[in-house]
Amino acid sequence: MNLFFKYFILAYSLILFSSTSKAEVTYSCWNCMTLDTDAEGNPNGAHEDFNAAAPNIKLVAVQYPYGDYVQSLALSMRTGTSDDLMAFQVGSMLSTYAEYLEDLTPYAEKEWGANWKDKFLSVGIEQTTVDGRLVALPQVMSAAGALWYNQTILDKYDLSVPTNWDEWISVSNILKDNGVVGFMHGAKDSWINYDLFIGIANELDPGKIYEAEAGNISWTHDSLVKATSLWGEMFSNGIMQEGALGNAQYPDVHQAFTSGKAAMMTMGTWNNFSTFTNSGLNGSKESYGFTEDFKYGITGLPDMNGDGKHGRLFASPDVSIGMSASSGNKEEAWSALKVIIEDLQSTYAKDLWVSSMNGVPFDLSDATSDFAKEALNYQLGMAENAYGKREFIYSEIKAALGDALQNVAVGNMSALEAMQLVEKASQTVKR
Amino acid sequence: MLIGKDKKTTIISQLILTFLAIIFSLPILVMFKISFIGKGFVENYLQVLRFAYTWKFFYNSLIVSTFTILIVLTLSIIAAYSLSKLKPIAKNTFFNLILIGLMVPGAALIVPIFLLFLKFNLFKSYLAMILPISAGIIPFAILLFKNYMDNIPNDLIEAAKIDGAGPLYILRKIILPLSSSISVVVIIWTFLMTWNDYATALFFVRDKELLPVTHLPNYFNMATMSAGNIPDYGPFFACLVLISLPIMLVYLFLQKYIEDGITAGASKN
Amino acid sequence: MNLQKSNFKDILYILPSFIFITIFFFYPIGYIFGISFFDWNGVSQNKNFVGLENYKNFFVDPIARKALGNQILWGIITISSQMFLGLSMAILLRSKVRFKIVYKIIFFFPNIISIAVVAYVFNRIYDNNFGELNYFLEMIKLNILTHPWLGDPDTALYCLMVANIWQWTGFSFLLYHAGLTQINEDLYESARIDGANIFNIVRNIVIPLLKPTHIALLILGVIGTLKTFDIIYLTTRGGPARSTEFLSTYVFQKGIIEFKASYASTIALMIVLIALALTIIQVKAYKRG
Numbered sequence: 001m002n003l004f005f006k007y008f009i010l011a012y013s014l015i016l017f018s019s020t021s022k023a024e025v026t027y028s029c030w031n032c033m034t035l036d037t038d039a040e041g042n043p044n045g046a047h048e049d050f051n052a053a054a055p056n057i058k059l060v061a062v063q064y065p066y067g068d069y070v071q072s073l074a075l076s077m078r079t080g081t082s083d084d085l086m087a088f089q090v091g092s093m094l095s096t097y098a099e100y101l102e103d104l105t106p107y108a109e110k111e112w113g114a115n116w117k118d119k120f121l122s123v124g125i126e127q128t129t130v131d132g133r134l135v136a137l138p139q140v141m142s143a144a145g146a147l148w149y150n151q152t153i154l155d156k157y158d159l160s161v162p163t164n165w166d167e168w169i170s171v172s173n174i175l176k177d178n179g180v181v182g183f184m185h186g187a188k189d190s191w192i193n194y195d196l197f198i199g200i201a202n203e204l205d206p207g208k209i210y211e212a213e214a215g216n217i218s219w220t221h222d223s224l225v226k227a228t229s230l231w232g233e234m235f236s237n238g239i240m241q242e243g244a245l246g247n248a249q250y251p252d253v254h255q256a257f258t259s260g261k262a263a264m265m266t267m268g269t270w271n272n273f274s275t276f277t278n279s280g281l282n283g284s285k286e287s288y289g290f291t292e293d294f295k296y297g298i299t300g301l302p303d304m305n306g307d308g309k310h311g312r313l314f315a316s317p318d319v320s321i322g323m324s325a326s327s328g329n330k331e332e333a334w335s336a337l338k339v340i341i342e343d344l345q346s347t348y349a350k351d352l353w354v355s356s357m358n359g360v361p362f363d364l365s366d367a368t369s370d371f372a373k374e375a376l377n378y379q380l381g382m383a384e385n386a387y388g389k390r391e392f393i394y395s396e397i398k399a400a401l402g403d404a405l406q407n408v409a410v411g412n413m414s415a416l417e418a419m420q421l422v423e424k425a426s427q428t429v430k431r
Numbered sequence: 432m433l434i435g436k437d438k439k440t441t442i443i444s445q446l447i448l449t450f451l452a453i454i455f456s457l458p459i460l461v462m463f464k465i466s467f468i469g470k471g472f473v474e475n476y477l478q479v480l481r482f483a484y485t486w487k488f489f490y491n492s493l494i495v496s497t498f499t500i501l502i503v504l505t506l507s508i509i510a511a512y513s514l515s516k517l518k519p520i521a522k523n524t525f526f527n528l529i530l531i532g533l534m535v536p537g538a539a540l541i542v543p544i545f546l547l548f549l550k551f552n553l554f555k556s557y558l559a560m561i562l563p564i565s566a567g568i569i570p571f572a573i574l575l576f577k578n579y580m581d582n583i584p585n586d587l588i589e590a591a592k593i594d595g596a597g598p599l600y601i602l603r604k605i606i607l608p609l610s611s612s613i614s615v616v617v618i619i620w621t622f623l624m625t626w627n628d629y630a631t632a633l634f635f636v637r638d639k640e641l642l643p644v645t646h647l648p649n650y651f652n653m654a655t656m657s658a659g660n661i662p663d664y665g666p667f668f669a670c671l672v673l674i675s676l677p678i679m680l681v682y683l684f685l686q687k688y689i690e691d692g693i694t695a696g697a698s699k700n
Numbered sequence: 701m702n703l704q705k706s707n708f709k710d711i712l713y714i715l716p717s718f719i720f721i722t723i724f725f726f727y728p729i730g731y732i733f734g735i736s737f738f739d740w741n742g743v744s745q746n747k748n749f750v751g752l753e754n755y756k757n758f759f760v761d762p763i764a765r766k767a768l769g770n771q772i773l774w775g776i777i778t779i780s781s782q783m784f785l786g787l788s789m790a791i792l793l794r795s796k797v798r799f800k801i802v803y804k805i806i807f808f809f810p811n812i813i814s815i816a817v818v819a820y821v822f823n824r825i826y827d828n829n830f831g832e833l834n835y836f837l838e839m840i841k842l843n844i845l846t847h848p849w850l851g852d853p854d855t856a857l858y859c860l861m862v863a864n865i866w867q868w869t870g871f872s873f874l875l876y877h878a879g880l881t882q883i884n885e886d887l888y889e890s891a892r893i894d895g896a897n898i899f900n901i902v903r904n905i906v907i908p909l910l911k912p913t914h915i916a917l918l919i920l921g922v923i924g925t926l927k928t929f930d931i932i933y934l935t936t937r938g939g940p941a942r943s944t945e946f947l948s949t950y951v952f953q954k955g956i957i958e959f960k961a962s963y964a965s966t967i968a969l970m971i972v973l974i975a976l977a978l979t980i981i982q983v984k985a986y987k988r989g
Contacts, residue, residue: 041483065649068633071956074743075545075634081554096743096959188851188939245940246828246851256829395958403763406941410853433880433888433906434795434898444795451789452806458866459809461832462821506717513713518706525714532725534975536927538951539968542742542961543731544724566724569717598710627814629930645814664824671817682812683805 023332024058027340028073029087030066031319033139033348035059035340046347050336053343057336073097080326084333085340087319088136090127091391092398094320098130101322105134107334119342121315124356127389128320137341138317138356140348143383144268144390145199145313147302148275151295151371153180153263161264163310164303165230173238175263181241184262185234186249187409190402195390196266197405201227202388203304203311210388212423213397215431219423220416229415230304232408245409259290266301268390269383270318272352276376277366280351295371298379313379314388317356352376354383400425462675466668475669478651484639485647485673492644495560496625502565503572503621504614510569511576512602516588526577532570541634554637563631568624572617579613580606619685626678644674729972732965742961754966764967767938767945771925774861774946779921781865783914786872790880791902808870815867819934822863826850826935850936853943860931860944868924872917879913880906915986919979926975947971 027035034044043051050059062083064072070093076082077100088094108116117125124138149161154171157178162168172182186192201209205223212219234240241262247253249267256262258275274280275296285291300310321340323333345355349363362380367373392398404418413421434440466475479485513519514526544563553559583606591601607614629645636642651667736754740747758764789807793800810818825832826849834846849859883906891901907914929948932938938945938953947967955964 062639068649072634072637074956074959075542076637078743079546079549081549081637092959096741099744243828243848243851245853246848252829395960399953399958403942406939410941412853412941433883433885433901434791436796441796444792445797448789448792448797448803451785452803455806455810455866455869458818458821458825459813461825462817465821465824506720509713510717513710517710517713519710519714520706520708521711522706525711525718528726529717529721531976532721534923534926534972534979535725535729536948536951536968536971537929538948538955539732539965539972540724540728543728547723547727562720563724566720569720573717623812627816629814629816645816648816648820668820671820675813675817678812678814679809682809 023056023329023335024060025085025329025333025336026083027059027061027085027087027321027336028069028083029061029063029319029321030069031087032061032063033319033351033353036061036063046344049344049347050339054336054339057332057339059336059340077324080324082324082326084327084329085321085323085337087139088322089391090136090138090317090320090389091393092395094128094136094322095130095393096395097322098133098135100325101133101135102325102327102330103133103135104137104323104334104337108134108137111334111338118358120357121355123315123386123389124317124320127316127391128322136317136320136322137337139319139321139341140317140353141315141356141383142268142270142318142390143313143315143354143379143386144195144266145202145301145311146266146268146298146379146382147264147300147310148257148267148271149264149297149299150257150260150262151297152292153260153294161297161299162302168239168302169237172240172264176238181256181262183234183239183241183264183266184247184253184256185240185244185265186247186253187235187240187244187406188247189249190405192249192253192266193402193405194392194398195268197227197231197401198314198388198390199266199301199311200230200304202314203301204230205305206312206387212426213392213394215426215429219426220419225415225419228404228408228418231405232411232415235409236411245406254284255288258284258294259288260292260294268313269315269352269354269379272362272376272379276352276368276372278368279366281368293368295369296375297371298375298382300382313382313386314390315354315383315386316390318353354380394426394429396425396429397422462668462671465664466672468665471665475665476673478666479647479670479673482647482650484642484650487640488642488644488647489677491557491641492626495557495564495643496622498557498561499565499568499625500618500621502561503568504617506565507569507572507576507617508607508610508614509602511573511580512598512606514573515577515580516583516585516601516606517598529570529573532566537630545634548635554635555641557641559635559637559641560625560628560631560643563635564625564628568621572621575613575617575620576610579610583609615685619681622681623678647674729969732968735962736966736969738962740962741959742955742964743959747962750962754963757963758966758970763942763945764947764950766942767947767950770857770942770944771928771946774857774864774928775922775925777858778861778864778868778925779918781861782869782872782921783876783917785865785869786874786917787876787907787910789869789873790876791906793877794880807873810867811870815930816934818863818867819931822860823850823935826859851940853939853941856936856940857944860935863931863935864928875913875917876910879910883909911986915982919982922978922982923975926971 029035032044032046034046035050037043037047047059047061069087073082073086077086077097080100082100088097112119120138121141124141125134128134128136128138147161153175154160157174157180159171159174162171168183175182185196198209201224204227205221208217208221208223209227211217212221212224235244241247253262253265254271254274257265257267258281272280274284300312303310321337323330323337327333342357345357345360346363349355349360350366352362362376364373364376367376392401400422404413404422407413408415408418434444466472510529514522519525540563548554548559553562587605588601591605596604626643627645628643632641632643632646648667648670651670735747737749737751738747739750739753789803793803797803824830828834828848828851831849833849837843837846847855850856887905887909888901891905896904927948928946929952932944932946932949933952936944938949948971951964951967951971954960954967
């Protein structure tokens with residue numbers, strides 16, 4: 001009798017579990033966009049939306065600190081032990097791993113038809129396509145190169161947003177004399193240095209930096225040398241704060257700007273949530289300990305090439321997601337990926353991400369004020385007009401450029417010398 | 432005497448030492464101080480203690496430390512015994528090769544060891560931590576034990592041999608009891624190295640449930656979107672303090688042995 | 701004297717440890733030696749054989765040179781500071797001061813906390829805006845001295861050295877403390893009778909007699925310097941402008957961040973060779989002196 005029950009229970013559980021078992025799709029990321037679960041195992045925002053949109057799929061998303069993620073990714077990819085879906089940065093990271101990723105073109109065509117590309121921002125898809133293969137889909141875009149400013153502070157000192165280089169210097173110095181940081185920059189973080197430099201280079205002569213990366217022109221091109229030179233000057237002509245090389249963009253610059261201690265900074269659309277939404281701003285207020293409701297605005301970098309127009313934004317996918325070529329359940333992984341990419345865009349829009357798909361506006365329901373809405377709409381317009389990208393394809397160039405920028409900032413080298421070194425590195429690249 | 436026992440010398444010495452002591456204790460005081468900011472002392476620590484993984488990670492570190500200590504002790508004692516009191520072929524060669532183990536930088540080991548673990552599927556097991564850490568400590572432990580055993584006079588051993596004792600008997604009944612203080616040192620040192628390890632778990636542990644306590648601070652970052660990992664200073668430092676607590680306690684109770692032991696291990700190099 | 705010949709049986713005791721070391725040290729050295737002859741990004745299935753190109757590049761690499769220079773400077777300053785402070789502490793603690801136990805605990809304490817803790821604490825202390833160091837300077841009205849400590853290439857390395865000295869002086873102190881207990885006190889008595897003061901005694905008796913301790917600290921110090929990684933990685937990552945870059949952090953950047961696994965292996969191998977060479981030199985110098 002006893003034995004019978006044991007077998008019965010065993011069989012019953014097997015049946016129970018097999019019929020209700022969901023396909024499990026694993027996803028690892030350094031920024032899971034709330035697709036993961038919190039420390040107690042409760043689903044975060046996007047995860048709940050995912051479960052609602054795809055109840056038959058069990059998504060197991062795990063977020064790792066960025067450094068840890070990058071280090072262990074190489075090992076897991078090579079050995080086929082990686083998760084079904086993984087997060088990537090476009091550029092050298094994606095190119096390096098491309099050979100281990102599934103080409104998603106057939107899946108996209110089957111899902112959305114032959115014109116599937118029209119659904120996406122082309123600047124996004126371009127950067128997730130390596131050697132003709134669609135190795136990842138962009139989840140959200142980040143457009144950088146904007147000048148964020150605090151209108152409240154500017155009003156206080158009777159200043160307006162600088163529209164050209166000279167104004168940038170004078171406004172910053174006036175603010176400095178009044179105990180406020182003019183333009184704060186986290187030069188410790190190489191990624192924001194790249195953003196600022198690309199912004200300046202694109203403002204001086206749009207696209208030249210990308211041609212240099214492609215090897216079509218030399219890095220010692222006049223506009224690039226000028227960009228480097230302007231970059232270096234910013235550290236000493238009063239635009240940037242003292243000791244910029246010791247500050248990180250997060251938390252130092254973010255904290256100073258949001259709490260009104262710095263009037264300007266360069267940032268991109270990824271920073272929208274913490275500044276322009278009530279939930280984000282309240283979180284910032286609590287962490288940084290301030291209460292004032294500032295008016296934050298967004299525009300482009302000041303005009304530096306004399307055409308009277310401020311700078312444009314440039315964009316790259318912030319997170320793009322690829323599928324492991326050695327995944328054991330590609331069909332389910334694709335289903336999960338489709339939901340994450342397409343269905344959840346409205347979730348991302350709530351957090352003011354620029355969508356990677358066409359026709360998805362910001363969700364302004366939680367915006368802090370009308371002024372904020374204006375700023376966001378202006379930014380969205382700039383983002384739609386974005387030109388170029390944020391990430392470099394060749395790690396040699398990225399490393400050499402990083403060194404060059406730091407050396408010029410510190411005063412070790414002239415702009416020309418620095419660009420010569422980058423050109424030297426560029427020539428070692430096997431294109 | 433080396434330094435005068437008169438009042439003037441004593442007072443000067445006391446002043447200098449106090450000055451140094453204050454400077455040396457500053458960073459620790461800073462660490463405690465930061466753990467109080469933000470939400471306040473109690474709340475910060477409670478937040479860490481209430482976190483689901485805190486106890487799990489402490490438990491993991493305990494398991495890994497215990498087994499690493501067992502492995503290191505066993506293997507290094509017998510190896511040191513042989514190198515010190517027995518006559519293995521190529522004794523010096525072995526000893527030198529073992530010491531080379533001390534010189535390899537961590538970065539060089541990642542990829543090859545990873546491939547090895549992959550083959551034997553060790554990623555989701557405590558062995559992923561226990562084995563590499565043990566390997567890292569064994570050379571140093573052998574060094575300490577050997578130096579110490581070299582100082583154990585051979586007459587006791589000779590006497591035992593004359594009575595017909597074999598090498599294992601000598602090890603068990605003579606060497607081991609006499610090596611208690613250096614053993615304590617090795618135990619404490621191994622515990623420190625294992626408890627404070629971060630990198631091994633980073634590369635070789637692929638299961639979130641098995642992470643050691645050193646990875647706990649990663650979970651106390653501010654929840655800002657896409658901002659990367661900025662520590663939420665209050666709880667973050669509370670976490671650091673809690674991680675250091677077991678070591679502090681172990682050290683406070685056993686510091687006398689550490690001193691005696693390192694003393695003994697270093698006296699003949 | 702034991703007249704037994706060396707035999708095979710006794711090797712069995714060493715074998716388990718040796719197997720561990722072979723698997724976890726010699727195999728990796730062989731592995732990285734192997735891939736240092738290729739051009740490989742650490743990820744791809746494809747590798748190209750390039751012979752000695754990585755080695756050639758290493759010798760002309762200005763960053764590698766700067767990194768090595770940084771490490772040499774670091775080694776000289778940190779090791780000598782630790783030894784000087786450690787010896788001074790050990791000597792002072794032989795006087796009749798009170799609360800010796802407290803001093804011993806405070807000095808050795810930094811040695812036992814995790815390097816991650818050390819890094820985070822000093823990161824915070826040196827922070828330009830919120831750090832305790834600048835805050836303290838402002839409090840005592842020395843505002844002029846406030847500085848972006850870790851952001852200035854001229855100061856960053858030295859600031860990190862302070863953290864290292866703080867962490868490891870206790871270890872030197874302990875070894876010197878041990879060494880001092882073995883010196884015969886009568887030597888001091890005779891020197892005193894001859895009219896020597898403390899400085900004479902230290903210079904002419906203590907320091908020479910502590911030679912084994914000096915050597916031990918030097919060897920461990922050099923090896924430790926070459927392997928230093930965590931403190932740099934967790935604070936400045938080698939910046940700004942490579943002023944805190946070490947060969948060990950350079951290995952990491954090349955291997956993991958830049959996907960240049962082969963070149964990284966070359967650098968790692970050079971670190972092992974340098975460590976080996978320096979250790980052999982030091983041991984030989986000891987045996988000769």
